[in-house]
Amino acid sequence: MYKWLSTFLLLFPFVFIIGFLFWFEGIQSLIKSSEPLSDSIKNSIEMVSWIFGGIMSLLGFMTLFIAFSYENKLLRASKIKQQLLHPYALSLDEIIQCMSEYKLYITRDFLINIIYWIFVIVSSVLIITWGTIIGFYSNFDFPSSFEIKNVQVINTILVVIWVLFSFLLISISIILNLIRFNKDPLGKGYLLNEIKMSDIESIIKNKGDIQELFFKISPSLSLIKNPPNDSQERELSIYFPLKLSNIRFVAILYKQDSKETSLRIFGVLKDLGRVGESFSHIITQTSFKNSPINEQSVGILKFYDKNNNLISLLKLKAEKNDDGLIVKVKNKMDLKLITKDNDYKDIENHDKEFIDYTLS
Secondary structure: OHHHHHHHHHHHHHHHHHHHHHOOHHHHHHHOOOOOOOHHHHHHHHHHHHHHHHHHHHHHHHHHHHHHHHHHHHHHHHHHHHHHHOOOOOOHHHHHHHHHHHHHHHOOOHHHHHHHHHHHHHHHHHHHHHHHHHHHHHOOOOOOOOOOOHHHHHHHHHHHHHHHHHHHHHHHHHHHHHHHOOEOOOOOOEOOOHHHHOEHHHHHHOOOOHHHHHHHOOOEEEEEEOOOOOOOOEEEEEEEOOOOEOEEEEEEEEOOOOOOEEEEEEEEEOOOOOOOOOEEEEEEEEOOOOOOOOOOOEEEEEEEOOOOOEEEEEEEEEEEOOOEEEEEEEEEOOHHHOOOOOHHHHOOOOOOOEEEEEEO
16 A cells, blocks of 8 residues: 555645635635736746646656666566566576576666656646646636536636646556556566565465476485595585575485385575575585495485475486486476375474485
């Protein structure tokens, strides 16, 4: 509601002038005159009218130009939003780039706020000024019965023109207000800010394809040998190429040719330093009696929402590289494959950021 408080700065003078022209007889009596306006008053009124008209023309041109430029930014941001919610044609690098561009496009411009308030104030003064001038010129002589005089018809036409002009100013102010609060030009409501656009719960609420998004930004697990070469110590770490708020995950690796679990890694990511950042975490550095990962290791990666509902299911496969072993996501899996799921209990009731593991 607070977004529209400024609109009342235009509606109030409009309603007041309508009452002033047709109903507020006490105020009318202060202006009404039985004699025609003198030439000096007419000249002063015309001068004021010309001055305000010139100011309004210049301000209107600047306002529409800036609004059009800013609307193009919002249009681009809206397209990026749809791409991020449904990233079927995007690579990981393109998703990260879109996140950074989205933040740039929706950043509120100080200039449009200044122009908006100048436009609202000048328009309010203009509505009052021209409404008052009509009262002077017409001497409040408007049709009140079926017998209409020629001068009353002209006075009524002046009021109609003033009403239309007022509606035009109010409409422009509404459009500017929508733009400055980042109205989505291609959808309903307003564009998400960069923090909500990086929040899993917000993406779910806006009907984003979470399965596709997690497949594109999926983390990797690494098990590498620490120097020196004869050391038996191994470093187990996890790397997210793109960190988002409220990522709740459980990764399960199985023993070779078995359904028995060899390693479980689970956690919650909450704190977002900046949009588009990556995240890495060393889970442990120890000498494993039996390595929890080998070249034949496979597993699954599960993601949950805040209500512990399974929202994404991915298949994991280990690979060997120069530094050791790395576990990556290979493909997506149908959520319907999981009929009974209790793995969320590892992260249930955890609202703070953490990552932990268990060995079997």
